[in-house]
Amino acid sequence: MNSLSEITVIKRKVLKEVATLAWADRLGEIDALPKQLTKEGITNYRCCEYRERAILVDRIKLALGATIDGEDEERLSSIAEEKIAQQETDNEQPLISVLAKACDRCPIDKMVVTNACRNCVAHNCRNVCPRDAITIVNQRAYINRERCVECGLCAKACRFSAILMIERPCTRACAVGALQPGANKITEIDHEKCVECGACIEACPFGAISERSELLSVIALLKDKDVSTQALVAPAVAGQFGPMVDWPRVVSGLKKLGFSGVVPVALGADVVGKAEGEELAERKQEGKILFNSCCPSFKNLIRQKFPSLAHAVSGTKSPMLVTAELVREAAPTAKLVFIGPCLAKKGEAKHEGNGLIDAVLTFEELTAMLVSANINLAECEPAVSSEGEPMPSARGLNFAKAGGVLAAVTGTDRDEETKAIAVAGLGNCQDLLAKIARGTETYDFVEGMGCEGGCIGGPGTLVNTKAAVRALQKTTEKKKKGVA
């Protein structure tokens, strides 16, 4: 989850205000929003209010679903107008962007000698440096940037901890190396490498990286009374809306918001668990490895860095798409909105969705929409499930946490000889995939999750992973006891 910093709260306030204007058909007034928000107390960039407003303009553009990479000086109200006219979200544009005005241009040099250097006699730093990059200048260790290879040995060798090894939080968070300091030292994203996991968004303490929202198109769908819009809610929903909100309240709140149906994606997860279990049995006979197909960041990582392993990814569609097919069968003309913890699902919906999914929202965006529509889930009457309504199993719900897919696919009566492993966090996935590609480790089944903790650790969540796991456990225990 985004830690609850000022940055997170600012982002949420922006989403809420934009949604409020959209519901009321008052987006024409949006040009006044940056000023209004600074007046209400958003002043984080201490240099001045004007910079704050300029950054808020970019945040609002992203909330409107527009890009900020261009140089255009277009007014927010005209951007909003275009976006409404456009109807469909422009998915060809990058999902994640750097807010150049907010980027603090953190230092690029990794090794930094601090004031704590006492110019000691031992000079362990100099002795340990494999490239002779350290000399003593002005009574202090000096690192020659031309020679330094940023190995960090000097930092470890100094008895005073006077040498720091620092890295930009964004570049450190990006396991695939898609972020680099570009012109003017402002971070740039290489969208060819980016797997859309969203780790950099959470990592930047300046809130200088953010994602585009599809809020506007969803509100337009919900306002259109001639259109039936169905919400497909990811299994990671457990606990997302706080301790007083259970699934029946989520259903009733979403219906109040205008969705005509609310479907748990865990239903699709149940189907996927079985299908991948059968696939696993087949592949094992052929001596082949199987990877889960539900995490789009994991799949993007394989496609981009380990193409030789692409054949191992399961041919089963993800729970989101399987659920979408189920809903589409019952309601052929309905518009489908996936709501989950994930940013990469936006890309998956576009590239693999075949037009099945009309929009993807995060839990964070949905909550901003609920608040802007004055819906308090904690006070919603719990929806009563109709008889014969399909209910997901505990296994399907557990797709939300790391290890859950593995448990479902390998089954409870796990074959002793099945060698399976679950990894979470993109860096860990990458390490494991490298070993598999080299042939130093072999498995029958690998569950790879781009986010630490699995989906419930995703960037679009509202509660921390611990609280979410607890809520998920409570739900699955109820299931096992047979209580709805």
Next chain:
Amino acid sequence: MAILMVSVCAGTSCHLLGNQAIVDVLENMPPSLQKQVKFGYTSCLGDCGEGPCVTIGDKVLKHASPERVLDMIKEELAAKK
């Protein structure tokens, strides 16, 4: 010893504005405070938009932050003694 009642608004608006951080600190209070404080949830205090809201004893704290909640709990406990 009288127990100080603390209730965190768990309404959707306060949730969006970050009541989670407050719940986190309340769940991890030092044992000395845990003995004197009982915390729970309420669904709305009617001050949406000024959240997160927390009731501490009979006082309502708006725009609450974890630090302000802990400070106020300590103040209220001290006042009771």
